[in-house]
Amino acid sequence: MLKHSLFIALSSATAQAIVALLYIAVARQSGPADLGGVVAAIAAATFIAGAFDFGTNNLWVREVAAGKMPYAELSTRISYKILYIFLVAALLVAGAVAFLPRTDYYATGILAFSMAFYQSMLVPLKAAAAGGLLAVVMLLERVVAAICFAAFWFTGFEAPSALVYSLALGSVIAGAVSFIISAARHHPPSMFTGLIWPWKGSLSYGVGGLTLSAQTLDATLLYAVAGPTATGVYGAVNRWTQPLGVFANAFATAGIPHVAKSQSLRASYPTLRRAWWLLAIAASMCLLVAILSPLVVTILLGEDFRDSANVLTILALGTIPALANQPLYVFMQAMKLDRSAAMAVMASVGLQLSLCAMLGFQYGAVGAALALAVSQSTLLATFAFILIRRRDV
Known part of the structure; x- marks a missing residue:
């Protein structure tokens, strides 16, 4: 189990690194303003995909894994959800072309x-605990995107458009591969057999998922408040520290069985201490990125993105508390403090977006970075307060 979890985490980190490289390539070819437009459109798409999912994927994984939902019903639910998101996406593309023709928001619907198609197609693999296959498909999505980006680029596409189409193709192709693998492991899937509301029973999952999706906004x-250039300056680097989350994810994966068993963070200290080095490495790398950021940005992005x-620098420092928040959130859920943890995350996301609007208007890209750093630091303080009140630290 741990081996598969680490394999998935490593694949996820590699996939995030590939996306960061694609953003660097677009930045060098297009400049801050052009990059900013496509970054804003991609962020909106990520939120819409998460909102449309509304917790169904996690719910279906739980129900199928527990034997409460047959594969035929899962296939029908996935089919209807994909149909609905296709119709909504088509309307979004048509609306963007008609009313926002000089923007990149056509990319939001695509x-x-x-994204919704790909994430839905991963559900059968997750429910079957096929960790190795899941990791391969996750990596395949970004490898295909990188190959498509290179093909589009060399055939004369503008870099922002190449990024959009390559990301979309990577998700669709990887989702199709996941579908083929799942169909081979089960009976041929049943599609559109009876009218089913895909979101039935997903409310408790959906609220938390919607909150996390809102972070991408x-x-x-x-x-909206600072314009495309500021968004390009921010979007060029805001994914660079995400691969470091693999260390926090590995720490959480290793620690959650012990925390769940003891129902106490304090009682789990002797075991958790053995894996502290994972967080220490990640935090050290964040500090190194913060120190070297002027040199690294100049080399990779050029003077236009100085x-x-x-x-x-701010994002790297803000990632340090985020590295602690990720396992703490999982541990608190295991300790049946999931309601308190969810409320804390909701407040943190609300704080981040509010500060992003206010500070972004005044300070541009730096303001958005400060909003993330402040919200993550506040979330860590909130988690600590909850645990102290429980006398479990």
Whole structure:
């Protein structure tokens, strides 16, 4: 189990690194303003895909794994959800072309559909605990995107458009591969057998998922209050520290069985201490990124993005509390403090988006980075307060 979890975490980190490289390629070819437009559109698409999912994927994984939902019903639910998101995505693309023709928001509908399709197609693999296959498909999505991006680029596509189409194709192709694998492991899937509401029973999952999806709106908000150039300066580097989350994910995966068994963070200290080095490595790398950000940004992005250095410094420092928040959130759920943890996360996301709008208007990209750093630090303080009140630290 741990081996598969680490394999998935490593694949996820590699996939995030590939996306970061794609953003660097687009930045070098297009400049801050052009990059900012497509970053805002992608952020909106990510939120819409998460909102449309509304917790159904996690619910279906639980129900199928527990034997409460047959594969035929799962296939029908997935089919209807994909149909509905396709119709909504088509309307979004048509609306963007008609009313926002000089923006990149045509990409929002395209990517919202491709993301929702891909994430839904992963459900059977997750429910079957096919960790190795899941990791391969996750990595395949981004490898295909990178190959498609290179093909589009060399055939004369503008870099922002190449990014949009390559990300969409990567998600659709990887989702199709996941579908083929799942169909081979089960009976041929049943599609559209009876009218089913896909979101039935997903309310408790959906609220939390919607909150986490809202975090991606920071770039869209920044675009609205500070314009495309500031969004490009921010979007060029805001994914660079995400691969470091693999260390926090590995720490959480290793620790959650012990925390769940003891129902106490304090009682789990002797075991958790053995894996502290994972967080220490990640935090050290964040500090190194913060120190070297001016040099790294100049080398990778060029002089047009020199303002991104300050943004990267703040984001790297803000990632340090985020590294602790990720396992703490999982541990609190295991300790049946899930309601308190969810409320804390909701407040943190609300704080981040509010600060992003206010500070982004005044300070541009730096303001958006400060909003993330402040919200993550506040969330860590809130988690600590909850645990102290429980006398479990």
